[in-house]
Amino acid sequence: MRHTGSRSNPQGMGTLVFMLVGPIVWTVHLTLIYGSQSLLCALNPGEDRSAGNAAIIAIILVATAVCIAAVGFSAARPSFVHALIARADLPADQAGFIVTIMRVLAWLSILAMLYAGLGAVMLPACDQLR
């Protein structure tokens, strides 16, 4: 490709993605837990399903723990994560703004993932509960 302009645009996209790390991981988390639970509940309709059900709960809890850890790490080490994603330093005059947005989003996402994980602690894996 022929680049004639500033090279900052792909990095700009990287910075946008960096700001969204929390919610993006939350999306992955919801896909993982809802997808695996729906799939395994549908495939496991037998009489004794306690083993399968325990597996579902375990998957949800592990996914929740891993995703929360990933987001928590990003919130704790923003410069490192930004360098990883955008392959550049944070823009100097906006670093504070960008990191704040990223961090608050990260905390909200962690809360949302905790909420979702709480279901697995309190409810059976596949019952309709009606």
Next chain:
Amino acid sequence: MTRQYPAELPNKGPRPEEELEELKRIWATPKGFKLLTVVNNTVVGTIYIGAAFLFFVLAGILALLMRTQLAVADNNFLSQDLYNQIFTVHGTTMMFLFAVPIVEALGVMLLPQMLAARDLPFPRLSAFAMWAYIIGGLVFFSTIFYDMAPKGGWFMYPPLTLTEYSPGNNADFWLLGIGFIEISAIAGAIEIIVGVLRTRPPGMTLAKMPIFAWAMLIFAAMIVFAFPAVILATMLLELERSFGWPFFTAALGGDALLWQHLFWFFGHPEVYIIFLPAAGLVSMMIPTMAQTPLIGYRLIVVALIATGFFSFGLWVHHMFTTGIPGLSLAFFSAASMAVAIPSGIQVFSWIATIAAGKRPFRINVPSLFILGFLFIFVLGGLTGVMVAVVPFDFQAHDTYFIVAHLHYVLVGGMVFPLFATFYYWAPMVSRKMLSERLGRWAFWLMFIGFNTAFFPMHITGLAGMPRRVWTYSGYLGWDLLNSISTAGAFIMATGVLIFIIDLIRNFRLGGGGPENPWNAGTLEFLPTDVYSTRSVPHVTSREPLWDQPDLAQQVREGLHYLPNAPTGRRETIITSVIEAKPQYLMQMAGSSWTHVAAAVFTAGCFLLLTIKAVAIALISGVLAIVSFIVWAWQLDRPDQGEVDIGGGIRLPTYMTGPSSHSWWAMVIVMLVAASLFISYIFSYLYLWIVSPEVWAPAGSPALPPLTYPVNSAILLVFGSVLVYWAGKRLPPAGRLDLHLPLLTPALLMLAAAFLAGSVGVEVLGHLRMGLDPSANSYSAMVYMGSFLTGQAAFATIILCAFACGRLVSKRLDQKRSVTFDNAALLYWYTAGQGMCGLVLIHGFPRVIG
């Protein structure tokens, strides 16, 4: 007259007279009949808003008819069938023809002014979206007069909407109406994303962007990911209605819930797609009324982004009563709780800003509507949290409690801010402001009427009244509550009527109105003319008009960037994404009949298909494609060399690669296509989970031998390589004496043929094995994959042919290569999608088998 011009400004005054004349000539609005060809954002925005408001009034009249019918028990004012049509058209019109379009229209109208851009980056695209929407919308709405309106409810759940239970064209008209809004919404989203990210004024970094721009950016991004789900859903439903491909028929392995998943994966974000821009507008108006910067700007940005994401994790809360496992419901209950927090952030940021005012908060018509919004929206949010609690929703779902809740969040969250917006921004386009006195009448009637109409519905619903009933029995005792609601509806309608009277008396399109009447701090209140602002200011804060007191004067005198038209045509400054550094000058399209023709013929094609006039529909479709080609042919103007925009900045006038606006637009198109394809993959796997018994190899004819997919894949790979090779063989720039470049077009056309061949081989393979698309959900899904890739291939082939035309006519070379770049990007995308399709269709059954 002597005036000191500050030395540090980008340009020196006084500017030569001819510059202004030239700007006026270049950006002139066409007159008379040719007004239809207009692309200037303020004019397009006004027509767009007017059309959307018309649909609001029309759908509101339908609401009054319904309320009249329900005022007393056992009423016969409307027949059952007409009532069912009316509530369907009311909901569909309000959601698809009013709420989404008017928000897009506000974006078209306000964004360029807020960003001090000359226009949005693709002016003809917004005009096209508007015309397609107006034509499609009017045809859709008029079906109510001919007893041809859809009657399946605005979410059109199958199986009720399948041909078996909804014969006739009624349901097809719904699909038509939605088809248009899908097209115009996606066109608008591309426009807005590129506009917000790339046409900001120099110095307006992300951290200095007006909140409305943030809101519109997120709005548009949500459209990119949400609308494809409903596009796929409408395609599946129309294919099942027209050709019997059984996606939703349980007896053949389909599932009614697939529609609900796809529809609400779009439908719930849709609610926030409507709400976020309105919240953004509130965040713009409150600081002005309090005369102080927004408190919690960063937190509001967080809230907008978080809402945008979390709203994609709520869709199953429309399906709490479908019998899905309780734990699945819990995930979505959790997300529905989480999404309440960003709303809390916004509400308290607004309260904090009101409290921060140096003088008391100004109470006028916009602020009354905002305060009314605050009350209604908080109440609607609280009932929203209530229905997010799964067991409570078991009772409330599909009752008048939900009718009350959704009107509280939508009317409160969107319509009230919209009326505030009308009063607040009218002076931007009108010579006269709207009346404060009439506005107050309108507000109080609407506010009192709204609450009178909708508050009692919470009780009506829990007292047992389901939604979508055309009548109820007198002995249930719901009369009093319903009579009160009806009275409230008419009071609210009176308020809207008074607003219309105000519009007729005071709204006069044209400049020369009061300048910055509210003393706002943002750029849209700079003095403007047809060319937007005379010069593009260098922005150093979030409220430039407050922090740079002479800014209006300086901008008007042309002392900031680009006070003229150095290329002699329409143009605007493109800046970088994060830091808003000027990168190049974009040459823009002007008025044209091409996009109008494209809209008319696209509308004609869909419409004629709906009434099954296939031959004329195809002619119309061909004419639409021709219009698109002529439209695009006029774009991609050649490089005009570097130009000076002031402040010692010289910018190129042509750009390719990841810095160009067209690259960004193409990437967004690819994201839309990818979202569509991911929705398809979800649907395929979902139906397999529901009905594994119809899947190959056990339940359907065996898969074609591997030679078919392998050949298909080879064609895709070879085609992609050919396109890459063609890219290396573009003619050098500026050497017009060279003989016709024949090899490159030949490579491109060969690549296009490979793409068509690849899809053909795939379809042929399944046909040879005797797979019938109407046999079961598996076979329908197999052909659906080819259908989607075929669609993308069709667009790619047209684009390749277009690029060949540009090559042969010497409008495409190594430097002026945007057309080729776009064709290549789309080609590689399509090849990639085709590969994924092959892996899914041929791999998955082999893995499970």
Next chain:
Amino acid sequence: MSKGRIRTTAGAGILVLLAGCNPEQSAFAPAGVEAERINVLFWVMTIAGGFILVGVLVLSAVAIYGGETLRSQLSNERFITGAGIVFPAVVLSMLLVYGFVVLGAGAGTPPSPDGIRIAIKGEQWWWRLTYVDADGNSFESANELHVPVGQPIYLELTTADVLHSFWAPRLAGKLDMIPGRTNILTLTATEEGVSRGQCAEYCGGAHALMSFHVVAQTQEDFQAWVAKESGPAVKNENGRAARGRQLFLNAGCGGCHTIRGTRAAGAIGPDLTHVGGRHSLAAATLSNNAQAFAAWISNNQHIKPENKMPPYNIFTRPELEDLALYLESLK
């Protein structure tokens, strides 16, 4: 502040407005275990929500009209974080846990193995009920659900055509009927009496006229009802009713309807074996008496538009009366 007063008045007004309502179909008058749990949940949320709404209004009023010092307390990011993030996070966490507890309670007690199962099939626009006892004996009825008080009952919800939703608000929340699926709803009536339910998922045409009655009765009454309902129709030797029966059979009504004990064995429309004993006609559209039968037979497309039964105008007035008397006698 006036808006606050409006809200408080409205809250108190709920009771006033409800006074005009018949509680037969009201979630505010629970008569089942599930509905009672949800009713408590509703009031907890409503009262808490009311306090929050009033709180927001008070803060708004302070922000607009408050003194300088009071307002400066509100105008900073700390206030936003506290009121907009921390407070809602705490409240929502508690509510989420409470919601999960109530949801989890839905697992409930399984019905006793000797209990009766009831299959309910939604059809445009009525309900087909099939009662199956522990021995597998079954009988069919329509538009009226009988349940014994105090015993969890399994309802197997299916549909014959489009989506429907089974909703008996006094007993439990609703559950949809979806083609290709069987949804199981367990409900437990806590007090005797007749209540009403309605289809809650829009199902086309006469969706508004697709209701039913629920009769909760003591175990003994329920057994007695089952014994009678599972038997054949009463034999009518009375002159007019007997003529009505002949008319019914000769006019071909048996093509769609079953009356056990006669040769009418149609399976398209509702089973009429004991239709005279039900609380209503046409899925709780009409009251149950001879006039209503006569009106329905001749004029049903006006009473319940689009329903699948054609209007029968072939009968003379006396014939129609005989037919209606016969059907009414089928207690």
